[in-house]
Amino acid sequence: MPLAKRGYQVLAVDIGAEMLSVARRNLASYPNVELLHADVGVWRRPAADFDLIVSATAFHWLDPANRLARVARLLRPAGLLALIHTVHIAGPSDAFFSEAQRCYERWDPDTPPDLRLLRLDQLPDVGQYDLEAAPGFTDVELRRFPVDYRYDADQYLDLVATFSNHRALSPINREGLFARLRRRIEAESERGRATAACPQPPDGGGRRGRRGTRPADRVAAPRWLLLLL
Incomplete structure (x- = not known):
């Protein structure tokens, strides 16, 4: 909801129809939010066009063998990955x-x-999630x-x-x-x-920066966000 209120373009993906039904009711007044019923573990998107990917207490459901590589392919160069984990x-x-x-x-x-x-x-x-050792990610913060x-x-x-x-x-x-x-x-x-x-949270976040990292003031207003619910 806070991201939607700021006017960001948001795509929220969830495998649970009930969860998406709740989100659809709560976000009905935000045309900048798209909801997608899909299994992120097999979902395909042709372009790497997200500035920020956020996964809140859900990343552990993805296959450890390829989950970081999958989200890296979805991020633009210098895009951000934020993984939220509560303990x-x-x-x-x-x-x-x-x-x-x-x-x-x-x-x-x-x-x-x-x-x-x-x-x-x-x-x-x-x-x-051992993001510090993941290929393609730099500037990891915990x-x-x-x-x-x-x-x-x-x-x-x-x-x-x-x-x-x-x-x-x-x-x-x-x-x-x-x-x-x-x-x-x-x-x-x-x-x-x-x-x-x-x-x-957040548990950890990493910036994919193969072409260098962006200044912090530009990172603060991402154009495209992907939420993994």
């Missing part, structure tokens, strides 16, 4: 997380035993923005219900997990809220 990190108190882990270990068979959160200063100095989110039980369960690993659970396991999580959150002493600490 749950240890906050001031890990009491809720520790209690929630017992719920996950009971109801989600893929939960690693004794999982513990890292602090912000324990996270690796490179991004998740930025982290710590932020705390506070949720009541309904808000938290609405959030995790959108996560792919939760959606993949069997109905009985998902219902059991959500019931236990609700009880844990409502038992919290401070107004029944859970806090999640995240080093907010």
Whole structure:
């Protein structure tokens, strides 16, 4: 929405028809936004004509063997790639997380035993997608923005219900997990809220600059944006 409001030409691609239906309603008043129902993993576009490609918590779905090469071919020389990734990190108190882990270990068979959160200063100095070593990309930056989110039980369960690993659970396991999580959150002493600490995106970004990089003031107003939803 903020990109559309700035008047950029935006093409948003998603494999999910429901997600695009929501986006279509929210963006109906923006003629500068085009929505495309397609699988980005096999989608083809003949020209490299994007100034900026943004993927928000979705890049991991693409094939690691060719995903960076694929987006590099879609970018103009000196175009930008921004990869957004959120990570749950240890906050001031890990009491809720520790209690929630017992719920996950009971109801989600893929939960690693004794999982513990890292602090912000324990996270690796490179991004998740090894963009630093990818051919064709230069000027890679990794930025982290710590932020705390506070949720009541309904808000938290609405959030995790959108996560792919939760959606993949069997109905009985998902219902059991959500019931236990609700009880844990409502038992919290401070107004029944859970806090999640995240080093907010972007996870990393790289500029494709085979013909040199553009000045920062020109990068600030890209003409064509591609969003991988």
